[in-house]
Amino acid sequence: MIDPRRSLPAVAQLARELAATSAAPEHLCVVVARDVLADARRRIAAGAVVVERATLIDEAQRALAALLSPGLQPVINASGVIIQTNLGRAPLSAAALRAMADIGGGYSNLEYDLDVGRRGARGGRLRDILQHLTGAEDALVVNNNAAAIYLVLGALAVGRAVIVSRGQAVEIGGGFRIPDVLRQSGARLVEVGTTNRTYARDYAAAIDDQTALLMRVHASNFRLVGFVHEPTLDELVAVAHARNIPLLDDLGSGTLLPTAPYGLPAEPTVGACIAAGADLVAFSGDKLLGGPQAGVIVGRAALIELVRQHPLMRALRVDKTTLAALEATLLTYVRGRAIEELPVWRMIAAPAAQLQQRAAAIAAAVGPPACVVASAGAVGGGALPGATLPGYAVALPGGTARAARLRRQTPPVIARIADGQLLLDLRSVLPEHDAALSEVLRSTE
Numbered sequence: 001m002i003d004p005r006r007s008l009p010a011v012a013q014l015a016r017e018l019a020a021t022s023a024a025p026e027h028l029c030v031v032v033a034r035d036v037l038a039d040a041r042r043r044i045a046a047g048a049v050v051v052e053r054a055t056l057i058d059e060a061q062r063a064l065a066a067l068l069s070p071g072l073q074p075v076i077n078a079s080g081v082i083i084q085t086n087l088g089r090a091p092l093s094a095a096a097l098r099a100m101a102d103i104g105g106g107y108s109n110l111e112y113d114l115d116v117g118r119r120g121a122r123g124g125r126l127r128d129i130l131q132h133l134t135g136a137e138d139a140l141v142v143n144n145n146a147a148a149i150y151l152v153l154g155a156l157a158v159g160r161a162v163i164v165s166r167g168q169a170v171e172i173g174g175g176f177r178i179p180d181v182l183r184q185s186g187a188r189l190v191e192v193g194t195t196n197r198t199y200a201r202d203y204a205a206a207i208d209d210q211t212a213l214l215m216r217v218h219a220s221n222f223r224l225v226g227f228v229h230e231p232t233l234d235e236l237v238a239v240a241h242a243r244n245i246p247l248l249d250d251l252g253s254g255t256l257l258p259t260a261p262y263g264l265p266a267e268p269t270v271g272a273c274i275a276a277g278a279d280l281v282a283f284s285g286d287k288l289l290g291g292p293q294a295g296v297i298v299g300r301a302a303l304i305e306l307v308r309q310h311p312l313m314r315a316l317r318v319d320k321t322t323l324a325a326l327e328a329t330l331l332t333y334v335r336g337r338a339i340e341e342l343p344v345w346r347m348i349a350a351p352a353a354q355l356q357q358r359a360a361a362i363a364a365a366v367g368p369p370a371c372v373v374a375s376a377g378a379v380g381g382g383a384l385p386g387a388t389l390p391g392y393a394v395a396l397p398g399g400t401a402r403a404a405r406l407r408r409q410t411p412p413v414i415a416r417i418a419d420g421q422l423l424l425d426l427r428s429v430l431p432e433h434d435a436a437l438s439e440v441l442r443s444t445e
């Protein structure tokens with residue numbers, strides 16, 4: 001019997017055949033051919049009798065296509081959680097996407113003053129817009145909220161103490177732990193109170209001549225219930241200002257709009273925190289704000305200027321496409337169109353009855369056993385932990401196996417499993433994606 005390895009083509013031969021079916025550069029075809037043949041030799045060594053030529057070409061074409069396609073792909077988020085860190089947080093508005101394309105695809109006055117014809121400040125207009133929207137004296141934008149906190153501590157508290165409630169020295173997610181960030185930035189953490197109860201007087205008692213900041217951290221991914229107490233922002237401001245110490249408020253999500261009109265608990269707005277006297281407020285650009293990944297710091301001009309002068313500002317600054325998207329997102333608020341135009345707010349504000357209609361239309365298109373069930377969605381993304389938004393989902397039998405099949409479609413669909421049923425919750429699906437969702441459900445057994 002002849003060795004089946006002898007029947008395999010040479011690398012150059014397979015590469016030539018692959019190149020004849022593709023516009024990819026020749027060296028890439030050689031790399032792919034080598035990999036595919038090595039794999040075939042392994043299969044033969046493991047007992048395969050013969051590997052067909054057609055199979056080899058097919059495998060090579062697929063390997064080449066995989067190599068040439070991006071890893072990032074759009075997915076349909078039917079989990080019911082609107083702001084999902086794993087799925088890219090806030091989808092951007094049409095205006096933000098246009099701005100990114102306009103500014104990213106050419107040159108811009110990013111750091112150029114068009115009036116005088118020389119170097120200008122990055123993000124100057126953004127400062128004006130944020131001042132207008134939050135009432136703060138000044139504003140600064142960096143890579144994300146984690147960077148914002150790190151930079152503020154590095155600029156204002158190196159070698160000095162930052163007072164935080166023990167109940168707020170927490171992990172935000174993805175390994176972002178407040179005590180670790182404090183340590184890394186060179187500040188010293190002073191924890192006060194207990195895990196469940198901290199009073200304004202606990203902060204007051206801990207202040208000494210080493211105190212640089214009082215810090216409040218928004219409980220963004222957990223909720224303490226029962227025998228709990230936290231001082232109000234007003235109380236904390238009074239304690240801090242009586243001793244001339246600035247108060248840093250890490251709001252996490254940071255909303256510019258009130259959440260209560262949509263049946264959600266009241267999340268403090270950035271403007272309300274500034275009005276209450278917080279000296280610096282930090283929040284994310286891609287959570288409830290509904291914009292690109294960014295960290296926004298607003299507050300007192302003198303403090304913001306110290307942060308702006310920090311040498312690490314250069315390492316943490318944002319690029320032109322982020323600035324463009326953030327500016328466009330914020331201008332949507334200025335125009336009073338956030339609820340209508342920003343995807344995150346459109347999804348939060350969608351009436352349950354509308355979700356029910358859309359679920360019914362999709363269930364009808366898919367056919368039995370698809371049906372419509374009531375389902376509780378959530379905001380997610382470090383906002384309003386535990387709070388739900390009433391809505392509707394398309395339900396299918398099949399649990400984890402069907403969920404896995406849906407994840408392998410184009411576009412992949414991310415579902416939720418509850419009580420052994422597969423739920424496709426429309427709270428986190430934009431209406432313009434209903435047709436694609438329906439199509440994937442129809443074509444997936």
Ligand SMILES: *Cc1c(COP(=O)(O)O)cnc(C)c1O
Pocket residue numbers: 144145146147172176217218219220250251252253283284285294295381382
């Ligand atoms: C989300 C969050 C952060 C981190 O923000 P990123 O923009 O993800 O860096 C920090 N603090 C709080 C309270 C948060 O909720």
